[in-house]
Amino acid sequence: MSSVIEITDAQFQQEVLESKQPVLVYFWASWCGPCRLVSPSISWAAETYGDRLKVVKLEVDPNPDARSKCKVEGVPAIRLFKDQEILESSEGAIGKQQLQTLIDNHLN
Template sequence: MSNTVLTINDSEFSTEVLDAAQPVLVYFWASWCGPCRLMSPIVESIASQYDDRLKVVKMEVDPNPESVASYSVEGVPAFRIFKTGSVVEASEGAMSRQKLQEFVDAHLSSTV
C-alpha cells in the first residue's frame, strides 16, 4: 500500500478530514466487501496521481460507526468529497478508475 492513502478512525476524522486545508476524498470500505477489494488499488492510484491537490483517506466502516452514521454511508464502497469541512459530493458503489477520476476532477477544478 502506498503512503499517500491515510487510514483513519472516528477519533481522527475531524482533524484529518474536516480541518484539512485541501479537498479530501474519503473512501469508506469493509474487509468483507468484494467490490472494495477491486476499488482499493484504484483509490491508491488516484491518491498518487493527485498527491499535491487532494488528500485521500480510507475508513473501515465496521469499527467506525460515528462517521458512517454522520455521513449517511449506507453501502460500501462509498466515497465522499469534502471541501472546507463539508461534503460536496457523495457516491456509493464501485466505479471505474475513469469514473472516480471524473468524480474527483469535478471538485478540483472549481474553486471553493
C-alpha cells in the same frame, strides 16, 4: 508521491473536517468484495492527486460515527469533502475513469 491514509472515527474531525485541502474519504469493509475492486483506484487517486487532494480510508465496521455522519448506507462509498462540506457522494463500486471524473469536477 502520496499514499492513502488510514483513519478512525477519532481522527475524522482533524484529518477530514479540519483539512485545508479537499479530502477524498473512502469507506470500506474487509468483507466487501467490491471494495477490493475499488482499492487500486483509490491508491491511484492518492498518487495522482496527492499534491492537491488528501486521500483517506475508513473501515466502516469499527468506525460507526463517521459512517453515520456521512450517511454511508453501503460500501464501497466515497465522499469528497472541502471546507467541511460534502461536495460529491458515491456508493457502490466505481471504476478509475468515474473516480477521475468525480475528482476532476471539483479540483479543476
